[in-house]
Amino acid sequence: MHExxxxxxxxxxxxxxxxxxxxxxxxxxxPKGVLVPHFTVLNHLVRVRDGATPLELAQAFQTPKTTMTHTLSGLRKRAWVEERPNPSDARSKQVWLTKAGRRFRDRVIRSLGPDLAAVERALPGLASSLLPDLTRMREHLDASRD
Amino acid sequence: MHExxxxxxxxxxxxxxxxxxxxxxxxxxxPKGVLVPHFTVLNHLVRVRDGATPLELAQAFQTPKTTMTHTLSGLRKRAWVEERPNPSDARSKQVWLTKAGRRFRDRVIRSLGPDLAAVERALPGLASSLLPDLTRMREHLDASRD
DNA sequence: GTCATATAGTACGATATCGTACTTATCAAG
DNA sequence: CTTGATAAGTACGATATCGTACTATATGAC
Known part of the structure; x- marks a missing residue:
């Protein structure tokens, strides 16, 4: 009966x-109308780097590039990113965070404070202790995809 | 400069x-046309329990019940689940795995063997060592949602 | 330079996911 | 037994995600 x-x-x-x-x-x-992927892209631009192309972002998230076009249009509409022509390739663009985009991302993270504090209170130190190994796992999976 | x-x-x-x-x-x-959520539901029916109602499944995945209706219709179409009336509530149904559904779920897991083996080779024992703490974290988050 | 091939992004149609409104059944109060 | 309120599931319209086909540019062979 054991699986x-x-x-x-x-x-x-x-x-x-x-x-x-x-x-x-x-x-x-x-906020209403803003989705997790919007935040995820902003967070990626902060964490990894600014000025990535839409295609690079799509590949980073393993998502079709058409989906990234759609997500970026939402971010552009809210002026959280700017798209500038890629100086080294006229087919391409670069995506840059605006100040407002950075502020929105930081504000979301701050708003998670109480939720995170509750987890930390219940399981003190647990996430911190797992972080290095999870990072290793993430780096391995990230490196070993086609 | 430190975040x-x-x-x-x-x-x-x-x-x-x-x-x-x-x-x-x-x-x-x-297979073509089968999505991760289909597998996820089958896996849940095996892992947790058979005979759950569609609403219970929707709540388990934090997804709207309309989405679950749609996912279940795909599973029913492939005869991987059966829906029977709920004997204790005529508004409701119960979702039961079929033999074919169980077989499909097992086959998918077996097909992941090489992928899992590659991870295990690169990071031996890592996942196993993290499993208990991750389970604690999952149980806590699961218990502390509204 | 021309040409063929490959690449970045988008247009567009198909499906998945989501929110609202509806139908039917349950349940509690009287 | 009504009556009113709540709950399970679905119909339906809106948006998100995805796959294919297309446009414009880039790259390499010659």
Whole structure:
């Protein structure tokens, strides 16, 4: 009656559920009409780098480039990013954060403070202790995709 | 220049990226027309329990019940689940796995074998060592939602 | 230079996801 | 037994996501 399921599958399963629950909390902190992917792109531009092309962003998120076009149009409409021509390739663009975009991203993170504090109170130090190994896992998966 | 971002936020950020990469691998192992949510529901019916109502499933995945109706119709069309009337509530249904549904779910997991093996080879024991703490985190988040 | 091939982004149609409104059934109060 | 309020599921319209086809530019062979 015991299920012969690899621990790695269980691992990714837990990751998926945690991500669902965390995304739901994040979504609940977003203004009407703003979606998690909008925030995710802004956060990526801060975390990784500014000035990426739409295609690079699409690849970073493993999403079709048409989806990125759509997401970026929402960010542009709210003036959270600017798109400038790519000086080294006239087919292409570069996406730059605006001050307002950076501020919105920071504000969302601050608004998560109480939620994060509640988790920290219940499971003190847990996330911090897992962070290095999760980063290793993320870096490995990221490096080993086609 | 150092970013004052809580470790818990970084933690969920890593979780999100890992989930994206893992979902992309899972999607690549699915037959044409079958989506990750289809698999996720089947897997939930195996892992947690059979005979859940559509509403219970929707709540488990934090998704609108209309979305679950749609996903279940795809599973029913492929005869991977059966919906029977709920004996204790005539408004409601119960969702039961079929043998074919169970077989499909197992087959997908087996098809992930090589992918999982590659991760295990690169980072031996890592996922197993993180599993208990991730489970605690998942259980906490799951218990502390409204 | 011309030509063929490949690439970045978009237009457009198909499907998935979501929110609102509706139908039917349940339940509690009387 | 009504009556009114709540809940499960669905119909339907709006938006998000995705795949294909197209345009404009880039790149390499010659």
């Amino acid at each position: 012969d399921i690899p621990n790695l599958f269980r691992f990714f399963n837990e990751i998926g559920i945690i991500n669902q629950l965390a995304s739901a909390i994040l979504q609940s902190r977003m | 004052d971002i809580p470790n818990l936020f970084r933690f969920f950020n890593e979780i999100g990226i890992i989930n994206q990469l893992a979902s992309a691998i899972l999607q690549s192992r699915m």
